[in-house]
Amino acid sequence: MHPLNQSDFSGRSILVTGCSSGIGYFCARALQKRGYRVIASCRKKEDVERLIGEGLHCIRLDLENPDSIAAAVKQTMNYTDGRLDALFNNGAYGQPGAVEDLSTEVLRKQFETNFFGWHELTRLVLPGMIRRKSGRIIQNSSVLGFVALKFRGAYNASKFALEGLTDTLRLELHGTGVYVSLIEPGPIKSEFRKNGLRVFQSHINLEGSRYREEYRQQLERLKTEGPAVRFTLGPEAVYKRVLHALESSNPRARYYVTVPTYVLGGLKRLLPTQILDRFMRANS
Numbered sequence: 581m582h583p584l585n586q587s588d589f590s591g592r593s594i595l596v597t598g599c600s601s602g603i604g605y606f607c608a609r610a611l612q613k614r615g616y617r618v619i620a621s622c623r624k625k626e627d628v629e630r631l632i633g634e635g636l637h638c639i640r641l642d643l644e645n646p647d648s649i650a651a652a653v654k655q656t657m658n659y660t661d662g663r664l665d666a667l668f669n670n671g672a673y674g675q676p677g678a679v680e681d682l683s684t685e686v687l688r689k690q691f692e693t694n695f696f697g698w699h700e701l702t703r704l705v706l707p708g709m710i711r712r713k714s715g716r717i718i719q720n721s722s723v724l725g726f727v728a729l730k731f732r733g734a735y736n737a738s739k740f741a742l743e744g745l746t747d748t749l750r751l752e753l754h755g756t757g758v759y760v761s762l763i764e765p766g767p768i769k770s771e772f773r774k775n776g777l778r779v780f781q782s783h784i785n786l787e788g789s790r791y792r793e794e795y796r797q798q799l800e801r802l803k804t805e806g807p808a809v810r811f812t813l814g815p816e817a818v819y820k821r822v823l824h825a826l827e828s829s830n831p832r833a834r835y836y837v838t839v840p841t842y843v844l845g846g847l848k849r850l851l852p853t854q855i856l857d858r859f860m861r862a863n864s
Contacts (some may be wrong), residue, residue, distance in 0.1 A: 643697025767831025
């Protein structure tokens with residue numbers, strides 16, 4: 581993948597969500613260094629202040645709150661003189677737990693952040709891009725957006741929904757000059773497991789579940805410091821795909837990141853569902 585010359589994109593504006601740590605934090609800083617006019621966003625006030633202190637232009641954005649989303653878009657447009665060139669939807673979390681142990685309220689909360697918030701934000705920035713016949717929408721999905729994993733039902737569902745919506749949006753925007761891409765990472769070094777542990781402990785009744793022994797094993801993995809699975813990459817691996825999606829004259833519809841994504845993408849195409857299920861059960 582060979583993006584165009586860096587100077588061609590200096591000053592382009594991009595809104596990046598979920599910048600408190602991990603992929604969003606790395607990409608916001610790297611894009612700023614490359615010359616982009618970056619608007620980083622975080623949910624917590626203290627994270628916004630920290631990033632401002634580090635030299636990033638950062639605003640507060642809570643993806644569960646439509647008023648917060650609207651206010652963030654207004655701030656963004658004021659900062660960019662009404663022109664936003666790209667949106668990188670990234671802010672998300674993973675709610676662990678077996679499907680039968682997920683209350684509808686917990687599932688809805690997962691969708692508010694991972695799906696409905698992204699949709700609302702995208703809807704608000706799209707009209708300007710369509711009017712100018714230029715723009716990039718980049719959606720940070722997951723390998724779990726096309727294969728399912730036990731005890732990840734809420735997250736699986738939010739990412740499967742995102743992929744379907746994004747594929748449809750890409751079809752509908754053909755010919756407008758607005759390009760839409762999905763990025764599908766496997767394991768990436770981030771705060772994802774730490775955040776997953778927090779929401780698991782808040783929302784799942786471990787002792788009341790028939791999966792309590794398996795949950796205990798999952799909890800140990802979530803508590804592991806450093807990479808918990810093989811083939812874990814740093815956020816720079818995602819950044820490389822983001823850069824291509826931003827700068828290529830022919831951005832891809834999908835970008836795989838990490839060995840597990842390539843392997844599982846191949847297995848999904850080749851294997852009957854029953855055999856793929858057996859493989860996924862053995863590797864959960």
